[in-house]
Amino acid sequence: MRWILWCAAAVFGLVASYAVAGLIGGSIASNRAWRAPAEGVHIFVESNGVHTGIVVPKIAAGVDWRTIARAADLSDPRYAGYDHLSIGWGEKTFYLETPTWADVKLRTVAAAATGSTRTLMHVDHVPLPSARDDVREIVVTPQQYRRLSAYMTASFRANGAHYAGYGPYDAFYDANGRYSAIHTCNSWTGDALRYAGVRVGAWTPFPVTVMTWF
Template structure:
């Protein structure tokens, strides 16, 4: 009996050390991936479409005009999808993408649960696109302005639109001004909500990290 207890303790200790090592390796890889630039030679044009990158410390998102450069988002983000349709008067939208349970259950760091994080990290095809109706942002704190060309903006919009499921259903959001929509793609520890933000910007041609799994790895570029 005593031998079995000692063996179980040894196995548990090694499993814990392996888990800690895995977390540290993942964190290190994410920081390195976020520091390697794509679109290295990108420069913001003197004139173009202003977008914003924002972070709440857990999720990052991309804020865009409702109508600009031939792109009109009103087909998706409709007043009736909001708990308070008056917010649809705002002229900008904030887009984010993520795993369904993680998105719905972790609006802030205070809501993060280990079980939710582990389940999302293992992979899930249940994804959502989060859309906030917002006024034109100010570039303060964790909201950073970026100017892109009309063509770059259209590429960005195409990437975002492709992550909205065809015929997507809408779901009420955290507050009166936001909603969720069925998404496409598979969420995992590799393709996180923040990696989605980085990938969308990279697809548009903006200089950003090669792999941006954490909020910081997105935001430090802007």
């Protein structure tokens, strides 16, 4: 019994330390001097409570996403008529089995946290979103947008496969990168924004560590 209690306390301490470290890392600003321009490309950051993603226009500032997110990849190509994409990165099993908090399973979280190279890009074809609690609008310069797009594009595995999504409007694609407790789907969102030059947390492992900046 004492051994069980010791193990439980150790696990609790590890989880608590991770949570505290993540919140601290998310509160430390990178790109402190960044200010949104008066005019530029309008993008959005969104969260479903588990995953965060970045919503971008299909065509803007010389970037055309239609060669990557193809209409033919959707089970219903008519949804490709929408003019924006919501793009996120994550671990394959975690993505496919945990679209919401209600679907989270301890074994899935534990397996992903220990590290996995089985990663996917998730792409939704969506209309222009409206800013709300789970969707935040950001304005970036054309140059910042091109940097952001370059980072996001590099996350797609060249010549990788694509898979059916949750519905007729989305699809998954093989991705580059290794998922872990340190580099989560939300860390990817923060990394992409940071690479573009946007002010965001130094380490953003949780949805709140991304969304609180906007």
